Amino acid sequence: MTWPEGARGRAFAAAYLVAFAVMVVGIALVLGSQLSGRDLLVWPAAAMAVAGQLIITGLARLLRDAVPASLTKGRADPRNVAWNRMSLGRELPGAWRAVRG
Numbered sequence: 001m002t003w004p005e006g007a008r009g010r011a012f013a014a015a016y017l018v019a020f021a022v023m024v025v026g027i028a029l030v031l032g033s034q035l036s037g038r039d040l041l042v043w044p045a046a047a048m049a050v051a052g053q054l055i056i057t058g059l060a061r062l063l064r065d066a067v068p069a070s071l072t073k074g075r076a077d078p079r080n081v082a083w084n085r086m087s088l089g090r091e092l093p094g095a096w097r098a099v100r101g
Helices: 006-036 042-062 078-087 092-100
Strands: none
Touching (some): 006 078, 042 078
């Protein structure tokens, strides 16, 4: 995926990095709460995971034009490809480079 140039691209990349971290921490806290048998953090952790995923979904929709044709394989919707790559963390190195300039 190609991140947009300039401040807009840096803002999108930074939002993605934060959203991915929030999602991963939320999932880890949910799993940790379930393993420990304590339900204290389940709802806040689930809210974190959902919030991170909502931001990633919004970014995938905004960045659908940044998905190269080679990644869509002719049939796949660019929004789905962007969402899959972002949710799996495959865009973390590119986002980090975009943020660093």
